[in-house]
Amino acid sequence: MNTLIWLPFLPLLGTLIPLFSSRYSRTACAFYTAALPALTLFLVLSYAGDIFQGERFQAAIPWIPNIGLELAFRLDGLALLFSILILGIGLLVILYARYYLSEKDPIGKFYAFLILFMFAMLGVVLSDNLIQLWFFWELTSISSFLLISFWGHKTEARKGARMALTVTGAGGLALLAGLLVLGNTVGSYSLQVVLDSGDLIKSSSNYPVIVVLVLLGAFTKSAQFPFHFWLPNAMAAPTPVSAYLHSATMVKAGIFLMARFYPALADTNLWFLIVSLTGLATFLMGAYIALFQHDLKGLLANSTISHLGLITLLLGMGTDLAAVAAVFHIINHAIFKASLFMAAGIIDHESGSRDMRQLNGLWKYMPYTATLAMVASASMAGVPLLNGFLSKEMFFTETLHQASLGSLSWIIPVLATLGGALAVAYSTRFIHDVFFNGEPINLPKTPHEPPRYMRVPVEILVGLCLLVGIFPGFLAGDLLASAASATLNGPIPEYSLSIWHGFNLPLLMSAIAVVGGLIVYKNRSHMFKFQAQFPKSNPLMVFEASVQFVTRQAGTLIRFTENGSLQRYIFAVLGLMVIMTISTLVKLNTTAGLRPEIPVDAMTITAAFLLCVSALATVIWHRKRVVALITLSVVGLIVSLAFAQFSAPDLALTQLSVEVVTVILLILALFFLPQKTPKESHPRIVIRDLSIASLIGGIIGTICYAIMTRPLDTISTFFTANSKTGGGGTNVVNVILVDFRGFDTLGEITVLGIAALGIYKLIARMRLFMPSSDGKGRPWSDDKHPILLSVISQSLLPLALLVSAYIFLRGHNLPGGGFIAGLITSVAIIQQYIAHGVIWIKTRLKLDYQILIGSGIGIATLSGLGSWAFGHAFLSSWFDYFYLPAIGKFELASAMIFDLGVYLTVVGATMLILANLGQLTTSERPVLKEDE
């Protein structure tokens, strides 16, 4: 496989190395950590020659084709440039961090995060697929979050990191949207295709959306105005992190993005307006704010913002030369800013402070470091013979060569010069305030030169500043050319990298900037005074406050909607139901269908009247609970009669037996509940509820009527036709239950069993309210077990069992079955509990209801599994007729075994519920087993 694929993954592999090598020594750890990035850098450089020749390397393997994601890498000039920056500066930072971090800091973790970030950055710059690019883009956000919050115990670190993550994360999401639109527009997520489709994109109606979304991603990452505020607060990170992320890598990712998509998106008015104006604003604002920072890193951070603005401005101009200048400044800024951060870190490390009001006159204590810092600062200020000068000259030149603002185009060079002056001013401040300007004030430590190797990275970078500044063509020429060519996706314009271009306008602008900057610095006290008039606003506080605000508002809203009122929740469900059904039902023109209706008879009217009156009485008296229970029983009774009347004897039987068990259950529960319901609904609520209840009643009634009066073509004829021949029973309903749809029944008894288990759980830990008197304050009677009831119940038990056996056995052919039989048995046993009490039963009835449930479900399931032995599907039934002498013909059916399972489950479940509930008040109450 192409080595290109492995390039970014080599450092990823390296993420593990520091975690395991940190136990040896910090130096060893740093050494091992550096190995793979160094190797990667070596590999990258090995491509350099060909790339300088204009070649481009690409490699791809499919990954998730459905979303257009493939593992695709490209190494062209731009990628090469960034890879070298990422890996090169990364290696220096590894070395630097070895000395910067204290013994207490977990260096292994630090390196791991750093390498992870390096991997992500490499992924971004090497990506040849839009989705993959975004993939790594987000990884940079995450890994930078981890790095910024490395000292997470500090509030600023935590909050700063979170803010950085939020802002860049939001931008990342916008970027994703932008890239998806871009991909859709082009029809491919391949970067090369996109880059080659510039015209298509720019003429597409999606173009503005794409530009805005992609730029949102870029601007947030590169701290462009108005998203710049996160960067200074990210300075809570350890300085090596700043030196890496905020000079050469992370913040450059946004710049990289703009450069990467330059051929596809740039060179339109929209692009120019957004990008260059944003860049300009950022450039000036960053420089201005940098001037007022007392914190060394704050100054550098804002200067970074400013320089990023400068690059953005260049990229926005849309000319090829501006793009070249931008690429060049990317290189130069990375070099001097990294060295400056490192110098600041050394100062902080050795003096214990970064406050320029305390740091004075360090020249005396650390002259060597001071020299390095001063060179780098000078480069930042754009002093000749240093690299910063060259790209700034190009920048000034380009500001003069544009006419985008029409007659107002002169504003740009003027403002650029102003920005240059501010840069000179803050660079001067960095040099003068720190290294000169009297004696240090209250420093925690006496400053001295850092360890030898801590300086090495700075030395290298500052050396590069000088070398590039003096021999630009030799050192950076090819790199710049190939990077610029990749940026432009085509030939590069003519430009000269020489130091001296003669006396020209840009040189004048530089001169003005230097002089102006010095003047500004000189009069800084006035400016500080001027600035002091404005209220200080810490972006972090603002950010936190706004997050807090949103959180609070969200909380208020949630407390309002999710107010914990079940009545409201149910109302919401029902309200939705009313809206949905009514919107449909209005289209029903005729309620009655063509099916002839059954004539009405007196019996039906009576029953209906009884039903309605009792139902209404239940509602009206629902606050008198026992009365409501009695009227509810009447409703249940009438419902069973209705089933009986309309040819459903099985249903009638089931309804009757369930009814009794339910009533007993409700009575049992009523003992532990208040006897009465207070009147607490506001009349308005009552009217509201009455309205929705009547509406729903009306809807359901209407639908019910509409259905019943229409003919139906159903599959049921199959059941009546096959019940006897296929299922071996004449009671079709029962055959459906135990055979045709036995699976439903299996589920149903499982439900019953589970309900019983759940109820047992509920009861097992229940605290009790045991009223000593009824609702009217009358004490309970002392007759626990009325004698007549006790005696009669004993006699009824065998009879009831016989009846349930009868109901069970006939079920297959006549109304009945295991379920009803089970309920009858349960009621009979409950009757014994009522009549005799728990203790009496306990000594006489040794039934483990839990085992009944388990075996019931088990038997039903096994009866279904039996058919497997004969190669039939689960629950396939068999039945046969047998002849025994003297008895005659009789039938045996597997369905009966199934029904036995049903019977056992029903008895077990009902008894587990009722008996345990009853036992609550006794010494036999269920308690939690110790081991559970």
Next chain:
Amino acid sequence: MLDITITFVAAIICIALFLNLWRLLQGPTLSDRILALDTMYINAIALILLYGISSSSALYFEAALLIAMLGFVSTAALCKYLLRGDIIE
């Protein structure tokens, strides 16, 4: 003749049910209501049997039997509740 008788008898039982309902709603005591419910069970049995006769079907017998068996249990449980609160003790 049987048809007319059945209609007539059904009407009578229906009236009886109305009377039970009246007592059930009227009360005045809970005992009255339970008594009314208990009587209703009996009238319901009659109604079911009558329906069985009128439709010449023996399928309704079990329903009647169950009402007889289970109605008693529910009456007993309600009474026990009024007496003791706790019906299983």
Next chain:
Amino acid sequence: MPFYLEIIICLSLIIGASFLFIGSYGLIRLPDIYMRLHSPTKASTLGITGVLVASMIFQSYEKGGFSVQELLITLFLLITAPIAANMIAKTALHHKIKPLKRTQNQDLIDSICEREEPKKADEKSV
């Protein structure tokens, strides 16, 4: 169906229904709960028996065999009706529901409620 059978069925139906009706009627008509207890307990049991007999004869004829299942319902009712009446009476007494004013031996009610032996008339007067 032979005419005599039809007559018998009709008769038992009418007799049964009448008793059922009277039972329910008494439930409305009688003035206190204790008196009302009598009417469904007794009148209804006979009433239901009438209907059951009719059903028995009818179903026996319909099936061409004999159908005596209905006896079971009677059996159940005969066993349970007194107990139900007893339970209801107990609740009424427990709730100290005042009987009709002219009820005799009202002084017994306290003893009944307490399930004590009746207090002798002479003890009471002391």
Next chain:
Amino acid sequence: MQHLSIFPILIPLLFGAIMLLPPISRELQSQRISAIIGTLFLLISSATLLITVDQEGTQLYALGGWQAPFGIALVADRVSSLLVLLTSFIAFAIMLFAISGKDKGGAYFHPLFMFQVMGINGAFLTGDIFNLFVFFEVLLIASYALLLHAGGKQKTQSAMHYVLLNLVGSSLFLFGLGILYGTLGTLNMADMAIKIGQLEGETTTIAKTGALLLLIVFGLKAAMLPMHFWLPRTYASASAPVAALFSIMTKVGIYSIFRVYTVIFGDEAGELANIAQNWLWPLALLTIAAGSIGAFASPNLKTLNANLVIVSSGSLLVCAALNSEGATSAALYYMVHSTLASAGLFLLADIIARQRGKAEDRIVHSRPFSQPRLIGFAFALSAMTLIGMPPLSGFVGKIMILQATQSMAQTLWIWPLIIISSLAALIALSRAGTTFFWRHNGSPSTDDIAAKPTEIAGIALLILASPLLVLFGGELSEFTQQAANHLHSIQSSAYSLLPGVTP
């Protein structure tokens, strides 16, 4: 294997029943062992089923030998077998977690767990709409009982709402079923799909009300606005393994919506074609919004996670509303991803709550963790998955959903909401994470509260599944694509699912 399709239902059923019987019922240890064996069997058989379906196509299982539409048929197609495997996988992982002690605090944890899994698998596999109701009830009743596991006022209170709301829901379900049977005369979903196209006149209108009633029921399960209110409190109060298992329950509602409204009321349903979509649109988007707002307002991690479940429900409902193969494929991928992620976080939240002393999982400062690295790492992975950040699975699902929009209007509504919801998750989870792992006072607890090996294993299975979903995202998304393709073509080839009838 002939009976493979029913294994995912029978295995938990039988294990559940056996655990109620002695000798296993007597000893917690033997219940644990059988629970692990049971879920492992389940996992193996579900995986086998998926492979079989992938290779041999949809498996029909006619229960009792009665062919559809007369008997109940199980339909193991790519969609259902994927979700069954998902269920089995999280069941296994959760069970690993639970046997370290979370199964204590109340009786019957293991059998109830098994029964709930059975209910979920049954709901996925059944091809019969009434049987779906039955399995809904199985999984609901088991969830009621499990919700109360280990007791506490909070649980009782939230269970009250959950149970009563669902009881109302079940009533509506039956009304809906009554209407559909009363107009179509059949219960098998494929048969319904055929008959729905043949409906004439005003019966169509009646059938439509039935369909909409079902939408409400499924919406209630899926926590669709305005029926989502119950979810945060319920999930937040449930004990960890239960909450984790619940993370698949909203998906049952979503799945049913896909089944019913693409198969029965799909493109070929004549007048009733795509009736749900008009309702789903606004409600789905509002659900995302409500979940995001809830996530913002969440005072603790469990509530936060619960609100993210609502967000994921909303996103899935959006896919249902989009009603295209791409959207369905996205939904299937997203379902797998979000179920695993939220289950993992629910388990993790328990460890977090345990190690933070009185602060529990509230987003306030607390004592430090006793296993900060392990938990921090797990939390970070979990959070990134849920936010939808690469390299974890959330981003694939998110992109698939975003790519599924087809018209400008769809894009304009869906994209901002999906993106803002991700941002809300990002903010909420990063706030929670930084607070948990960095805002400390005091010293770690000295009690024995460290995560136990099986707990770690359970969480690891769930959390580490996420990178695998990305790594093998190509295969998985190809599978979901085929599954979606199948789901959308069932209606036109319904007779192939009905061996009992001929066109």
Next chain:
Amino acid sequence: MKLFPMPFHSILLFVVWLLLNNSFSAGHIVLATFFAIGIPLLVGDMRDEHPKIQKPWLAIKYVLMVLKDIVSANIEVALLIIGPVYRLSPGFVAVPININSDLGITVLASTVSLTPGTVSAEVSKDKKWLYIHTLHLMNEAKLVEEIKSRYESPIKEIFGC
């Protein structure tokens, strides 16, 4: 364990099974026997000790008598109900009883409830008194005497207690 712990019930169950099934077929007789033996064995424990029926013939005679009384009771009560209510003179009566078995007391109380104008309302704790309510109390002493002679003594005799 005895094969027939409850002989009376066994017979009852046997008969009831045949009644339920309306059949005297061999198959049902086998089943009836099975249940007549099986169910008492199953519920044998669920019983208090009750006296056995000592004089079955007397029991049958008693049952027939009660049935006859029930019919007359019904007619009597029906007449009372439809007659003028203001003439009714209800009352409570305490009947001293002397039966040493709960079963006996229950049978007596049930009989009383089923027969003319009386309902058993309560049994005293010491089981020496049966309180009844009469719909139309004419002669208290006569009523007590009638209950004791007509019902209580045969019951005592039947159960031998």
Next chain:
Amino acid sequence: MEGIYAFCVGLLTACGIFLTLRGRSFSVVIGLTLLSYAVNLFLFASGRLKLNAAAVLGQSEQYSDPLPQALVLTAIVIGFAMTAFAVILAMRARADLGNDHVDGTLPSNNEDSQRSGGQH
């Protein structure tokens, strides 16, 4: 007949819904029970009403639709299980939370509820 039947179903539904919307658990349970009656009758009616047509082979000349009957039977059982659970949960809530309001807390500023609160 169908009209009366539908009216009853509608009325039961309305009664059930109204009670389900009450604040106290017992009322809600009663409401759900009423609602489940309505549901069962409704589901039953989806097979259409028929007289003298029990689906028992050989017992009638025509057969009513047995399938909805089987469904209703299942629904009744499940409904019972659910109701039972809800009832016990209501008890448990009363025990745990000290009141029988479905929300676990009594609505504030309500004289009636405070008065009744002292009753137990």
